[in-house]
Amino acid sequence: LTEKTYDDKSTFIYRMNDEINMIFNNLKEKISGINEELDVDNIDNSKSDLKNVITLIDSSKKRFNSIIDISELDSKELKNVNNKYNVINLLNQIIAFNKDKVKENVEFRSSISNSLPSMLYGDSIKVKQIINSLIDNSIKNTYKGFIELRVSCIIKYDVCRMIITVEDSGTGIDLVKQNEILSDKSELSDEDIKNKDNLILNLKTVKKMINMIGGTLSIESLNSNGTTINVTLDQKVADSDIGYMDKDLNNYKIIIATKKRVGVITENDKNVKAIK
Secondary structure: OHHHHHHHHHHHHHHHHHHHHHHHHHHHHHHHHHHHHOOHHHHHHHHHHHHHHHHHHHHHHHHHHHHHOOOOOOHHHOOOOOEEEEHHHHHHHHHHHHHOOOOOOEEEEEEEOOOOOOEEEEOHHHHHHHHHHHHHHHHHHOOOEEEEEEEEEEEEOOEEEEEEEEEEOOOOOOHHHHHHHHOOOOOOOHHHHHHOOOOOOOHHHHHHHHHHOOOEEEEEOOOOOOEEEEEEEEEEEOOOOOOHHHHHHHHHHHHHHHHOOOOOOOOOHHHHHHHO
């Protein structure tokens, strides 16, 4: 159990570190390009690159704050805590549903953290709609390469912060469209409400829905070179019928019973007989 938790945390930290380095490398590359272009003839290119740098900094700042800042992780602040659902089953359904929809030249990958609790309280319908819509957007805009769904988590007391990432090697989302989606603070419109029960929603409606349930959304997409969309959702951890530790102990017992290899070191012969 300790090793599993340690591995999950190591993977999560590695990914965060890798993504931070990638962002700084992108910034360095952009700023170097602007320095080279700084003359009257290339002023429009320089302005465009500066806008990209500002967008990259803003989206990265929002993203890392929404993931790493756990000071406000409190079950009292959670919205729409409706029902108990098995998040692992839900994610497996989503993966199965989308795997067959991808194009022939596209590889569909998924990674779910072992430390994600199996049972959560929340609106499973909205969670399903949000993830399906993000993957559907990737499927529509990715003609070769890959689409990857990653789900990891940070747990504090009885609250689980799910970090959902959908990354693709597709055509990307242009800067104007990104700003249009991210800057929209409006409530669900009548048209959105009419369509809110659809399995697939557009990114604007997804953003409004995430706002409604107290989550965050960030987009990383530059130079039409793929897109990474990150969503953080706070859900309350539900008590399952069998505790997490009990499940692991039961699994361990099954493994031991199957292998039937036990080593006993003792000075007491009675212990040996009792254990046998």
